[in-house]
Each structure stands twice: as structure tokens, then as C-alpha cells.
Amino acid sequence: MGGDEAAVTPRLPYLNARLQGLGTTIFAAMSAVAEATGSVNLGQGFPDYRGPVEVLEAAVAAIGQGHNQYPPGRGIQSLRDAVAIHQRHWYGLDFDPASEILVTAGATEALAGTILSLCEVGDEVVMFEPYYDAYPALVAMAGATHRVVPLRPPAWGFDPDELRRAITPRTRLIIVNTPNNPTGKVFDRDELELIASLCRDQDLIAVTDEVYEHLVFDGEHRPLAAFDGMRDRTVTISSAGKTFSVTGWKIGWACAIPQLITAVQTAKQFLTFAGGTPFQHAIAAGLALPDDRLRDVRDDLRMRRDLFCEGMADLGFDVLAPASGYFATTDIGSMKEHDAVAFCRQMPERCGVVGIPSQVFYDHPGDARTLVRWAFCKSTPTLEEALRRLATLSPSR
Numbered sequence: 001m002g003g004d005e006a007a008v009t010p011r012l013p014y015l016n017a018r019l020q021g022l023g024t025t026i027f028a029a030m031s032a033v034a035e036a037t038g039s040v041n042l043g044q045g046f047p048d049y050r051g052p053v054e055v056l057e058a059a060v061a062a063i064g065q066g067h068n069q070y071p072p073g074r075g076i077q078s079l080r081d082a083v084a085i086h087q088r089h090w091y092g093l094d095f096d097p098a099s100e101i102l103v104t105a106g107a108t109e110a111l112a113g114t115i116l117s118l119c120e121v122g123d124e125v126v127m128f129e130p131y132y133d134a135y136p137a138l139v140a141m142a143g144a145t146h147r148v149v150p151l152r153p154p155a156w157g158f159d160p161d162e163l164r165r166a167i168t169p170r171t172r173l174i175i176v177n178t179p180n181n182p183t184g185k186v187f188d189r190d191e192l193e194l195i196a197s198l199c200r201d202q203d204l205i206a207v208t209d210e211v212y213e214h215l216v217f218d219g220e221h222r223p224l225a226a227f228d229g230m231r232d233r234t235v236t237i238s239s240a241g242k243t244f245s246v247t248g249w250k251i252g253w254a255c256a257i258p259q260l261i262t263a264v265q266t267a268k269q270f271l272t273f274a275g276g277t278p279f280q281h282a283i284a285a286g287l288a289l290p291d292d293r294l295r296d297v298r299d300d301l302r303m304r305r306d307l308f309c310e311g312m313a314d315l316g317f318d319v320l321a322p323a324s325g326y327f328a329t330t331d332i333g334s335m336k337e338h339d340a341v342a343f344c345r346q347m348p349e350r351c352g353v354v355g356i357p358s359q360v361f362y363d364h365p366g367d368a369r370t371l372v373r374w375a376f377c378k379s380t381p382t383l384e385e386a387l388r389r390l391a392t393l394s395p396s397r
């Protein structure tokens, strides 16, 4: 490449802008900073504790039994069967494992395959803001553009008229992430009914990201596909990483009508084609566990949420406690701080903790410039150490 910097710069202006000179996403960059500085990493959302032992042992057993070669492109039969049973058992949704379920490399590949296969150059995709950062990046890779509808704190509600206005004749997809990252919002029945009615009226395809479906503390998870007329116009995406605390396994899936699944698989076969064979076996075993084992993971995480959120409130942080998921948000305005990017950059040196400025999840951060996202999916000693360190920042001490 002869030292030509342009040759190694990603082609897409949107992606370059998002890298913010870091050369990687802020999450990976902050994890590297945490490692280099010995900081407590509350940036990237991955647990530092183990998931259900039955699932871990099933992966070891699958490797021992020789399940180590390429799986079928659509995923192993037993996992597709297990996903079908899971969707029926929890939500009353029927999907044919042969033609309506696709196993993917995490939810991320299901999202990528869906967006790349369904969007043409010039199409528009509607999403709520703050968003999971992969959505606009994948839309940009497809040559499409995105439009955002703000979710406003503290309840993270949206204005139905803003949603209606975001939909144009060019809109191809609407992405709905519930339970939501980074806000923890769980969309309620009325909100989902409104989204469903707009999809039906405007003939839109919905893409749902439900990776936190089993980590709801307050409220109830409702899949959009279960609403009237939505099963046939929704690509329902989830993954095992959060449900079983195995984010590194990257086993996900998409459920939809055969035409949509075939489209997603068309893109997928040129992304990874297939992968994770022993982990697919283990997740098939995990999905067959009694419901209580999944609830145990949720209840354990709820305890961590309460420990962290109450601890932060005691330190003087203005805490937006989440109804679901891995992340809490604080407004650092109450700490006499005005810019979360500067605050998060300085935190490793000031107190040895890493968090993420919420503005990376926004096109238009506005009042979100003082919001910080913290991952509380960490062991009790890790959370207690983080709180001890953060106490040194507290103006009240």
C-alpha cells in the first residue's frame, strides 16, 4: 500500500465519521483503554461471570463428540427446532424450522443479512434514537440512509407524529429494538400496536432486535411479530449471547416467512456462510432448559442493576434505572460535568473506570451530551470496586 493512508480508510463516509479517529468503534477502543490502564471496564456489554453451567458443559460435550465441522447454512436442525419451540412456548408464534428459521453469527449477522439483502441504494430505514450503533452502519453499507425518531428520557417515549413523519415513500424497513440498548426501554403494547398499524398501512417490513428478550426486569417483552398482520412482515432477530451470558459465542437467529429468510440467507452465505457448530449444539440444549433457569439469569442481573443504580444514586449521580438489559444511564450534569465525551476520556486517569458517552448512539445528541452509559452485567466485586473508584469523583465527598 506504500504508506498511502487513503488506501486503508474505509470507503464509506458514514463509517469513517463514526470511527472518530479511533480506528475502531468506541466500545473496542475503550475496552483497550480499560485493559491498558487497569480500569474497571463498564463500557462494553459483556458479563465477567459465567452463564448456566448446563450450557457451558453442552459446548464442551459437543466438541468432544466431534461436532467441529461446518454446520448446514441454515443452522443445525436441533437448534432450528429449539428456536421454533421457544417462539411457540414464550410468544405463541409458529415458525417452520425448515423454511422460516435461519441461524446466524450472532444477532449482528442476522441484522447485516437482513439490511444488506432487503435494502437498495437510495432506500430509507427508520430507527429509534438512541440506537444500537450497528444499525446505521449496516444501513450505510447497504447504500441506504437512515432516519431517526427520538426516544426521550426519562421514560424514553416517542412522539407518534415524529414516527409518522419519518416514514416516506422511500422507507423500506423500520428497526425496532425492544428490549432496548442503550436505554433499557421495553416498548409497551400501545407503542407496538402503533408501529404495527403504520407497517400495515404503509406496507413496510419490520426488523426487530430482541436480544434482551429474557432480561426484562419491569414490564413484559412483546414481540412485534405477534401483533395483528405482523408475522408475515417482520424479521424477528435474537441471539443467545445475553440470555445465557455467552456473548463471545455469537449464535443468533432470524425468524420470518420463507421469502424473507431466503433473502437473508442469500446475504449470509457470503458473509460467514455458517459457523459455531459446537455452540449451536449447546444453545439448542440451553433453549430446552426449564423456564426458571432463564429467569435465574434475569433475577441475578436485576440484583446487579439494583446494586449499581442504588450505588450511583448514593454517589450523587442522576440515574435512569433501566427496565431491561445490561446498561444503566446517568446524567452527569448533576456532577457539574457538561460533556460526557470529555468525561469518559478522562475517567480512566481520574478514577480508573470506563463508561461510554451516550452521544455515540445519536445522530442528534442535544440534551444527551451529558449522558453516560454503564454496563452493570459485572460480578459483585467488579461493581463494588467501580463504585469505590467513582466515589472519588463525587462532589459531595
Ligand SMILES: Cc1ncc(COP(=O)(O)O)c(C=O)c1O
Binding pocket: 045, 105, 106, 107, 108, 109, 132, 177, 180, 181, 209, 211, 238, 239, 240, 241, 247, 250, 251, 252
Ligand atoms: C441491541 C443489540 N443488538 C445486537 C447485539 C449484538 O448481538 P450479537 O452479539 O448476538 O451479535 C447487541 C450486543 O450488544 C445489542 O445490544
